[in-house]
Amino acid sequence: MSKKDINTNMPFLSIKDLRVEYKSDGQIVHAVNDVSLQLERGKTLGLVGETGAGKTTIAKSILRILPDVGSRIVNGEIHLDGENLLKLPETEMRKIRGNKVSMIFQDPMTALNPVLRVGDQIAEVVRLHSDSNNSAEHEKRAKEMLEIVGIPAERYYAYPHQFSGGMKQRVVIAIALACNPDLLLADEPTTALDVTIQAQVLDLIAELRNKYNTAMLLITHDMGVVAQVCDNVAVIYAGNIIEYGSKEQIFRHPSHPYTIGLFGAIPDMNEDEEWLHPIEGLPPDPTDLPQGCSFAPRCKFVTDACCKESISMYKTEDGHDCRCCRIAAVKKGED
Amino acid sequence: MPKTIEKAKKQSEFVRIIKQMSKNKMAMLGLAILSAEIILAILSPYIIPYDYSHMDMVNTFAKPSFQHPFGCDDMGRDIFSRILYGARYSISIGIIAVGIGTFFGCTIGATAGYFGGQVDNVIMRFLDVIQAIPGMLLMIVISAVLGPGYFNTIIALSIGSISGMARLLRAQMLKERENEYIEAAQSINCSKFRIIVSHLLPNCISPMIVSATMGVAQTITVAAGLSFIGLGVQPPTPEWGAMLSAARQFIRQAPHLVYFPGLAIAVTVLALNLLGDGLRDALDPKLKN
Ligand SMILES: Nc1ncnc2c1ncn2[C@@H]1O[C@H](COP(=O)(O)OP(=O)(O)OP(=O)(O)O)[C@@H](O)[C@H]1O
Ligand code: SF4
Ligand SMILES: [Mg+2]
Numbered sequence: 203m204s205k206k207d208i209n210t211n212m213p214f215l216s217i218k219d220l221r222v223e224y225k226s227d228g229q230i231v232h233a234v235n236d237v238s239l240q241l242e243r244g245k246t247l248g249l250v251g252e253t254g255a256g257k258t259t260i261a262k263s264i265l266r267i268l269p270d271v272g273s274r275i276v277n278g279e280i281h282l283d284g285e286n287l288l289k290l291p292e293t294e295m296r297k298i299r300g301n302k303v304s305m306i307f308q309d310p311m312t313a314l315n316p317v318l319r320v321g322d323q324i325a326e327v328v329r330l331h332s333d334s335n336n337s338a339e340h341e342k343r344a345k346e347m348l349e350i351v352g353i354p355a356e357r358y359y360a361y362p363h364q365f366s367g368g369m370k371q372r373v374v375i376a377i378a379l380a381c382n383p384d385l386l387l388a389d390e391p392t393t394a395l396d397v398t399i400q401a402q403v404l405d406l407i408a409e410l411r412n413k414y415n416t417a418m419l420l421i422t423h424d425m426g427v428v429a430q431v432c433d434n435v436a437v438i439y440a441g442n443i444i445e446y447g448s449k450e451q452i453f454r455h456p457s458h459p460y461t462i463g464l465f466g467a468i469p470d471m472n473e474d475e476e477w478l479h480p481i482e483g484l485p486p487d488p489t490d491l492p493q494g495c496s497f498a499p500r501c502k503f504v505t506d507a508c509c510k511e512s513i514s515m516y517k518t519e520d521g522h523d524c525r526c527c528r529i530a531a532v533k534k535g536e537d
Numbered sequence: 538m539p540k541t542i543e544k545a546k547k548q549s550e551f552v553r554i555i556k557q558m559s560k561n562k563m564a565m566l567g568l569a570i571l572s573a574e575i576i577l578a579i580l581s582p583y584i585i586p587y588d589y590s591h592m593d594m595v596n597t598f599a600k601p602s603f604q605h606p607f608g609c610d611d612m613g614r615d616i617f618s619r620i621l622y623g624a625r626y627s628i629s630i631g632i633i634a635v636g637i638g639t640f641f642g643c644t645i646g647a648t649a650g651y652f653g654g655q656v657d658n659v660i661m662r663f664l665d666v667i668q669a670i671p672g673m674l675l676m677i678v679i680s681a682v683l684g685p686g687y688f689n690t691i692i693a694l695s696i697g698s699i700s701g702m703a704r705l706l707r708a709q710m711l712k713e714r715e716n717e718y719i720e721a722a723q724s725i726n727c728s729k730f731r732i733i734v735s736h737l738l739p740n741c742i743s744p745m746i747v748s749a750t751m752g753v754a755q756t757i758t759v760a761a762g763l764s765f766i767g768l769g770v771q772p773p774t775p776e777w778g779a780m781l782s783a784a785r786q787f788i789r790q791a792p793h794l795v796y797f798p799g800l801a802i803a804v805t806v807l808a809l810n811l812l813g814d815g816l817r818d819a820l821d822p823k824l825k826n
C-alpha cells in the first residue's frame with residue numbers, strides 16, 4: 203500500500219499507539235498502554251472492560267480533557283477526519299469539543315450542574331458553538347433537543363434535582379447531541395440507570411445515531427448493551443486492547459481467555475445455573491504492570507513464554523485479532 | 538394557560554432569588570433591621586438628641602432615663618446619640634472590610650482551587666506564611682504601618698480576612714471540581730474562566746455567604762480591638778467596639794455602658810446572620826419551595 207492510499211483510506215477515527223499515564227502519590231499509573239483502534243462514520247464500536255481498565259481515559263484523551271495536572275499523553279496519534287487531534291492547537295480543539303465530538307458522561311447524577319436550569323445547560327453548548335448571539339434561538343434549539351430526547355419542552359426551566367436519573371441522562375444526551383456531533387463518546391451511558399430505563403435510553407441513543415449517521419464509541423462493561431447496539435467490539439484489559447473484532451465474531455468465537463471469562467460471567471438463561479462465574483483474581487496494579495501478558499496472573503493457560511515480552515495481536519479471522527500467544531491451545535481447552 | 542406558566546418561569550435568576558428571599562420571614566426581619574440601622578446611621582447627624590462628643594460632667598454614669606434613653610458614659614456623653622452616630626463607622630467598616638476581603642479571597646481561592654497543582658501550591662504556601670502570623674497581630678502590624686484612621690482600618694481588616702476566605706473557597710472548589718459536571722463543561726468547550734465563574738462559584742457560594750456574614754460581626758469586634766490599643770478609629774469617634782472596650786473598666790459600677798454597644802453589635806450580627814441564611818437558602822435551587 204502506498205502512503206497516499208493510507209491517507210485516503212484513513213478511517214473516520216483512528217487511534218494509534220495511544221499511551222496515557224497519570225501521576226498520583228509519586229507513582230506512575232499506566233492507564234492506557236499502546237491502544238490502537240479505528241471507527242468508521244455511522245458505526246458503533248463497543249469498548250468493553252472491567253473498572254479501571256482505562257476506558258474513560260481513552261475517551262477523555264480524544265477530547266483532550268484529561269486533568270491538566272497529573273496526567274500525560276505519553277505518545278500516540280488520534281486522527282479524526284484526517285487531522286491529528288493531539289497536534290491541534292487549543293484554539294482549533296475548542297471548535298471540536300461539544301461540536302464535532304461530544305461525550306455522554308458516566309454518572310448522570312453528577313454530570314449536570316445542580317444550580318443551573320437543565321434547559322440553560324443545553325442552550326449553553328448551543329451558544330458556545332453558534333455564531334449568533336441570539337439567545338432566543340439557542341433556547342429554541344434547547345427546547346427542540348428536550349423534545350427529541352422525550353422530555354416536554356416546558357421542563358426547560360426545571361433544575362436537575364427535579365428530574366429522575368433517567369431524565370437527567372436524557373438531558374445529558376440532549377447536551378451531547380445538540381450540535382449534531384460526528385463522533386459521540388458514550389461513557390457507560392446506562393450503567394447508573396435501572397433496567398427498563400436502560401433499554402429506553404439505549405434505544406434513544408441508537409435511534410439518534412442512525413438518524414444523524416453519528417459514529418459512536420460506546421464504553422461499557424455490559425455485554426448485553428454491546429449486543430444491543432454495537433457493530434464492532436474492542437475488549438480492553440489493563441489499558442490494552444486484547445481482542446478486537448465484529449460483534450458476531452466476538453460473541454461467536456471469543457478467543458482471548460479474558461473475553462471467554464467475560465462471557466462465562468454472564469448468566470446463561472438456558473442453563474440451570476444460579477451463580478455467575480466471575481473471573482478469578484483481580485486486574486493488575488496499573489502502577490506495576492506485569493511483564494509480558496498483563497492477564498497472565500489470572501490466566502489458566504499461562505506458560506513461561508507469556509511472561510517474557512509483550513504479546514502482539516494475532517489474527518484469528520478476517521478482522522478479528524487477539525492478543526494472546528496461545529490462541530490454538532486456548533481454543534482446544536475451550537472445546 | 539401554558540403561556541402564562543412559561544412567562545412565570547422565565548424570570549431571571551436574580552428575580553427568583555429575590556422572590557425566594559421575600560418568602561423567608563426571618564430573612565426579611567434581618568433585612569428590615571439592617572435597613573433600619575443603615576437609615577438611622579445615615580440620618581444620625583440630624584436626629585441624634587445630643588452631640589456625640591458633648592461632655593456633661595453632671596451626668597457621668599447617668600442611668601437610662603427619658604433625657605438619656607441609654608444613659609450616659611464616664612464623661613457624661615449621651616450613649617444613645619453615640620450609638621446612632623457610631624453605626625456609621627461600625628457597620629460600614631464591617632461590611633466594606635469583609636466585602637473587600639471576600640472579593641480578593643475569592644479570587645485567590647478560586648484560582649488556587651481550580652488550577653490546582655503548582656499554582657495551588659505557590660498560593661497556599663504564601664497564605665500559610667501569612668496565616669502563621671496570628672490574625673490580630675497581622676492587623677495590628679498593618680494598621681501600625683498605615684497609621685490609625687477609618688480607611689486604614691478598613692484596609693487592615695480586609696487584608697486580615699483574605700487568607701481565611703481564600704482557604705475556604707479553595708477547599709470548596711477542590712471538592713466541587715471532582716464532580717462530573719465540570720468535566721462535562723470542559724467537554725462542551727467552556728473556557729476556564731467560564732467554568733470557574735458560571736459553574737464552580739455558584740456551587741461553592743453558600744459557605745462563603747455564611748462565613749462572610751459571620752465575618753462582619755467578627756470584624757466589628759476586631760475593629761474595636763484596634764481602636765482600644767490606639768490604632769483603628771480614634772476617640773472621640775463613637776465606634777461601637779471602641780465604646781465597648783472603653784466601658785470595660787466600668788462594668789461593675791455602670792453595666793449599661795457595656796450593654797448598649799454590645800447589644801448594638803449583637804443585633805447587627807443577628808440581622809446579618811438571618812439575612813445570610815436566607816440568601817444561602819435562596820441561592821440553592823434544591824431548597825426551593
Ligand atoms: N485523575 C487521575 N489520577 C490518577 N489516576 C487516575 C486518574 N483517573 C484515572 N486514574 C487511574 O487510571 C486508570 C484508568 O481509569 P479510567 O477512569 O480510565 O478507568 P475506566 O475503565 O473508565 O473504569 P470505570 O469502568 O470504573 O469507569 C485507573 O487505574 C484509575 O485509577
Ligand atoms: S498470552 Fe498467555 S497468559 Fe496471556 S492470555 Fe494468552 S495464554 Fe493467557
Ligand atoms: Mg470510566
